[in-house]
Amino acid sequence: MSVHYESWLASSSIDEAMKKELREMTKEQIEDAFYQDLAFGTGGMRGVLGAGTNRLNVATVRRAAHGIANYISSQGEEAKSRGFVIAFDNRRMSKEFSQEVASVLGSNGIQVYLYEQPRTTPQLSFSIRQLNCFMGMMITASHNPPEYNGLKVYGEDGAQLNLEDAERVVAAIQQVAAPETISSLSFSESFRDASIQYIGQTLDEAYQQQVASVVFDLESLQKTTLKTIFTPLHGASGSTVRALQDKLAIPHFSFVEAQMEPDSEFSTLTSANPEDESAFALAIEQGIAQQTDLLIAVDPDGDRVGLAVWTGSSYQLLNGNETGALVLHFILSQHQQQGTLPTNGIVYKTIVTSEMGRMIAKSFGVTTEDVLTGFKFIGEKIREIEHDSSYKFLFGYEESYGYLAKPFARDKDAIQLVVLLTEMAAYYHAQSMTLMEALDALYETYGVFKEKLISVTIKGMSGAAQIQQALQSVRKEQLTQMAGSQVIHFEDYLSQVRKSHDEQEQLTLPPANVLKFVLSDGTWVCLRPSGTEPKIKYYIGVQKNTATEAQTRLNEVGEWVNGWMELKLKL
Template sequence: MTWQERIKKWLAHEELDEDTKAALATLQDDEKLAEDAFYQDLTFGTGGMRGEIGPGTNRMNIYTVRKASQGIADYIASKGAEAKSRGIVIAYDSRRMSPEFAREAAQTFAANGIHTYLYDAPRTTPQLSFSVRYLHAFMGVVVTASHNPPEYNGYKVYGEDGAQLNLEDADEVIDFVGRVENELAIRNEGYDPELLVTVGERLDAAYIEQALTVREQLAHPVKAVFTPLHGASGATVKRLLEEAGYHDVTYVPEQMQPDGEFPTVTSPNPEEAGAFELAEVYGQKTEADLLIAVDPDGDRAGIAVRDGEHYKLLSGNQTGALLIEYLLSQKKEKGELPADGRIFKTIVTSEFGRVIAESYGVDCEDVLTGFKFIGEKLKLNDVNREFTFLFGYEESYGYLARDFARDKDAVQITLLLVEAAAFYRTQGKTLLDVLHELYARHGWYRESLVSVTKKGVEGAREINRLLEDLRMRPFQEIAGIPVKTIEDYDSQTRRFVDLGTDEKITLPQSNVLKFFLEDGSWICVRPSGTEPKVKYYFGVTASGEQESSERLEFLKEAFVAEVDGR
């Protein structure tokens, strides 16, 4: 069916709601936008779906949400009566249409005879993850588009363990969603109201009780500033910190209420300095030690630490290193460091965390990019009990300290960061001081990312050709430094270049390459899973700050030039 036929089909639908009819009438005046809205179905991938809000098969709207929900309902039904009885939990963030999309999903599940729990107001993604586990539900859904611009929304799917679906289960769900042919034909009225249960305070209290277990110390005095960036985490974090005994925290008033327009920020992304502008104003007024910003669905946290008269924004890798040091040092001091302790990080995350963990005798294991792979390890450990989980993180500002949630959790991490800042303050140190001590002890680890946009079908082909070429003609050296090892996650092999031997990589298949150089540097080439980009990740280590910065810039420039010259 062509995009023109699809739009005619929507216009002819007798029960199309009035708002969609009006939007379609406007859309028809712009052929390019109309084509983009209808030329395909909105992609439902391993993590769910995400797109611009608006009319069309390639947009987030009540009809595409019904379609996804019907497919998931069919998947749940295929698993039997017990799965339908255990049901599904639905949460949503502060974005445009999030409550409406959550309600449509809930009614669709209930209309299919599935027990459905729907939150009464915006809640965070990690609380959704916790709730699936707490209620012993079969699945979960959270309506969110994380830190994307206001015109976007999304739909993320979780399994019974509270983690995003593993690849095998995700493929099965994708197949069921793909079988739903007509999004306009799905009716979700007339459900049994007893199947749709509104939840709120009881689960809030249970989640707070668990979040308090991340503490290693009782509260010490500290001044901090917190902002949820107009997202879902504000009330939860405030309640948690107050119950933990931290009463000298300033909450940015202009950004505490959920607001999907994000009126005070250009982008609600804690990776970007602009997200901290208002927090810094309050930090200067209160002479705060620490600023914390959390993204709209409450799963990623960024921090800025006082550095003289100003604040220094730390990277996800640096924050992860500080959290590992604090947790492990505290457990060691109390004699609670387990012999089978383990930390997880993704393959594009710094080696800094690994060397810190190993200095405490703790294993650090790599997983593919995406927190669901950490969740998958935790699920396996529920059965085989091979390790004690201590921490999991990724360079993109996602961290988990206690696995009552099975996705990255900025709420529990906010408490831990405030606690760490307070503890080190008793020693006359800031978190920045501790970071510099870690560099002095373990070496200066620096990382960077270069993203190259390749739009459209031809762009996707270019990215695939690049990865294929790097496999056919692998680098023997990069920037004049010999390549020591190449990890190919597609063939699941690790090649030792100097020895000419291979060994198996026990990670899922993925179109990613990673090069390890003889000087300890590394480069990872990875197509983005959500954007038309190929990403180059870089990591170096050196004995001093300036040397590490120079080495990083030289490696980046040399690699990009060598790739472009192929």
């Protein structure tokens, strides 16, 4: 029996409900719950809810909060007085965790600003900036299954912590004693005695005002005959989007009412991920009944957005690259029409996002810069250009359905996109075009771009080691041909080197265990392992003159890469 298990059962800081859960565990469950500490990584902490050191619960959250409090205290009195904002979404235990974190920070003399009701990740990001806080936290597990929750920590600029600061926070948490040894605090007493302040209406209105500013032509939007349906998928964004619809007076904009209220069980869904067609099931049913043109779904914490377009016979879902290309072109073309396109405009995308965005931006005289996967790297770049005024931010996006139109938030903001997507669809609707037809028009101008993601999970304790060995084998191979085309660039983001034939240059992005190949026909392939589980992802992008050619090439490269990596992984 685990020593930690016995210690938790004996601890006065572990409540009776959790002890009851512990007593009912099997030997195998005890081993899984205590064999390691749930990791607090550079992006925060996420895991299955339950008792044990390898689970997310009040005790493990309390330990993380103490580490964060110690880090903030080490930064001086100004950091403590500027304070910390906490928001949470609809998930199980989210409110309880928010109160636990608030109690710990408040008892350490740190000013705490706390939302009482579920709010979105982008509003948390905005709130840090609006209140000039030192840090903040979002309690969410995004679109993971109901049994998950997590903590995401943000810096003073409203972006997720950069790598350097994240490492300091992780180090501070690791210095804290075991979770079961830390005394629990009463939130009601902490609220009375500590500097904890509820926030809500004022910040809601300020955020909504900023979101409303993404509209280019409100008068035209208010005259549209486009029909739109929105669903927050039982998450935190429903009340915000409803308030925005009232504020902007967007006509023919309706809601999936059965999914508008926060629900920790996601009772009408099999998946709360807007990348999955199943997430649109109720919206599609309602859309067919109401003859609706556009369906928009936002994930539980309001940072990712997906859309489906009526094609005349059915709804077609757009992927993240397709949506990103449409929105980017719309933003740049609207700025150009209104004479507001800056001469030093810049767009940020991740290294695994379609190259179509670069082509579009270039046609408008706008620079595109790549960052590593993770929206915090886009936030970091926005902060840099604010300081030196070298560029004017115009758009940031990633293939995994995350977009940012205006940088008053510094994480991906699906709420901005709900408004912008509706305006964009209304703009094309006025020209008797659907978004699918608008996308086809872009393909005629820039060529057809298609992308594919292959995800491989290797079960067992040796999975992560197999993946690392495979990547090392790829590095040593120095491949010159791939899927019938010559490799013209090989980029190793761990050694930060790009090799082109006999030439070599330094990459400027932070080190990351990612490999990318660029081929002579414009195809690219990126290999990226997961940082938290034994999984490796193959990202593939192609460009051809026709959709048929692009799909054929995409399938061909996908089969080649899959077979090649099976040998490397020894599957």
